[in-house]
Amino acid sequence: MPAPQDRWLELLSKIADRADPIALQYFRAAHLAVDSKADASPVTVADRGIEEAARDLLRRQASELGICGEEFGESEAPGDARLIIDPIDGTRNFIRGIPIFASLLAIEEAGRVTAGLVSAPALGQRWHAARGLGSYCGSRRLRVSPIRALEQAQIFHGDLSGAAEKPLPPGAMALFHRVHRTRGFGDFYQHILVAEGAGEFAIDPEVKPWDIAALKIIVEEAGGRATSYEGRPDIYGGNLVTSNGLLHDEMLRLLLAPAPDRAGPGR
Numbered sequence: 627m628p629a630p631q632d633r634w635l636e637l638l639s640k641i642a643d644r645a646d647p648i649a650l651q652y653f654r655a656a657h658l659a660v661d662s663k664a665d666a667s668p669v670t671v672a673d674r675g676i677e678e679a680a681r682d683l684l685r686r687q688a689s690e691l692g693i694c695g696e697e698f699g700e701s702e703a704p705g706d707a708r709l710i711i712d713p714i715d716g717t718r719n720f721i722r723g724i725p726i727f728a729s730l731l732a733i734e735e736a737g738r739v740t741a742g743l744v745s746a747p748a749l750g751q752r753w754h755a756a757r758g759l760g761s762y763c764g765s766r767r768l769r770v771s772p773i774r775a776l777e778q779a780q781i782f783h784g785d786l787s788g789a790a791e792k793p794l795p796p797g798a799m800a801l802f803h804r805v806h807r808t809r810g811f812g813d814f815y816q817h818i819l820v821a822e823g824a825g826e827f828a829i830d831p832e833v834k835p836w837d838i839a840a841l842k843i844i845v846e847e848a849g850g851r852a853t854s855y856e857g858r859p860d861i862y863g864g865n866l867v868t869s870n871g872l873l874h875d876e877m878l879r880l881l882l883a884p885a886p887d888r889a890g891p892g893r
Contacts (some may be wrong), residue, residue, distance in 0.1 A: 634733040634741035635756055637688055641711075644679040645729040646673055649714060653748055654723045668717050673697055676713035676729060684709060688706060691733075696836045707735040710861075712836040716813040726815050732839035739861065742840030744814060753818055755847035761821055765843055768848040770870035771823040779805045779873055780825040784812030794834035797883035801882035804880070817841040817868045821848040827877050830866040840867050850874075855882060 652658055653674040660668050677697045682732040684691050692708030693701045709731065714720050716727035725748030732742040753768070755761035761768040773779055780804060785791035802808045805827075811819065814837075816828035821844050830837070838861040842852040851871045854863025857878060869877060 632756070632759075635743065635754055637683075637740060638731045638733070638743035638754070639752075640687070640808040641680045641683055641709075641731055642729060642745035642752060644683060645676040645713065645864050646745055647674045648679060649720070649727070650747050653720060653725075653727075658721065660721055661845055667696065667823060668721060670717065670721065670733050671712070672720065673717060680709065680711050680713070680731075694734075696834065698741055707733060710734055710739075710836050710839040712834075713823055713842075715837060717816075719813065726811065726813060728814050730814060730836060730840040732836075732843065734839060734861075737860070739839045739843045744818060744840050744844065746815075753821070753844055755844040757843065757847070759842045759847070761847040763822070768821045768844070769823055770821060770845070770850040771826055772872070773826050773870065774872045776804055776873060776876065777806060778876075779827060780807045780809065780831065781805050781877075782783045782811050782819060782825050782828040784810065784814030784816070784830060794829060794831055795881045796885040797881045798829065800883065800885065801877065801880045814841060817845055817852070817866070818823065820850055820868045820870065821845045823848075823870070827867065827869045829881070832864065833866045835861040841866070841868065853878075 644712050649672050658670055660670055665671050670787055674697050678693045681693060690703055690705045692703035694708055695711045712730040715730045720727040728744050728746040732739050741756040745752045751763060753763045754881050819825050820828050832870045842861060845852045845868045850869055851874045854865050
């Protein structure tokens with residue numbers, strides 16, 4: 627009999643198999659209708675269609691699971707396990723024809739994420755992890771980087787400005803100047819790159835549980851850490867930092883340090 631984690635990964639793969647064709651059907655479509663939600667973030671027929679497909683599959687094959695989804699909220703179930711789904715992470719990328727978007731799928735049991743899958747159909751890649759079983763891209767096992775020196779580190783971030791994004795913490799720019807290199811991939815992809823060992827740290831200033839859940843277990847099972855700015859280890863901290871673990875505490879300390887006073891003495 628398969629372990630529960632194996633069963634959950636099989637279920638998440640089935641959801642992704644339904645999600646990918648829906649996303650690709652509308653990606654770079656000539657006329658894609660875009661609506662605005664109450665928080666002014668965009669939503670498309672693809673976002674809604676993927677979550678509806680996931681909910682339909684659960685009704686048929688895993689009715690014991692509750693659901694927490696970005697588009698249609700929470701649906702309770704008798705047990706303590708639920709699917710957490712972001713049907714399209716990177717909707718703004720999706721709308722603009724940028725292929726860095728993905729469906730984020732995770733299983734949470736008694737408040738702990740035990741399985742996660744990220745499917746990026748326009749990139750032709752999937753990543754998955756289950757608690758105690760490691761993280762993988764296909765059959766390739768993921769491992770975070772072994773870099774221990776801040777001066778050799780690469781940091782990933784999202785938007786540095788703009789009305790659509792929440793500002794980065796006060797020490798972010800000073801931290802950026804201390805590391806070897808920074809790159810602004812944003813969204814899910816920066817955290818996947820940390821899990822793959824391509825960078826040491828990624829910063830997300832404003833996220834929801836469905837943005838975090840799948841990424842958290844993939845990074846952790848690759849040997850890294852995923853917390854809020856304050857070091858909170860669950861998926862409800864409102865922001866997310868992932869790392870190779872070796873630099874996590876040092877980078878959090880620098881990230882939250884007060885910004886330097888640039889006015890100079892006597893000003």
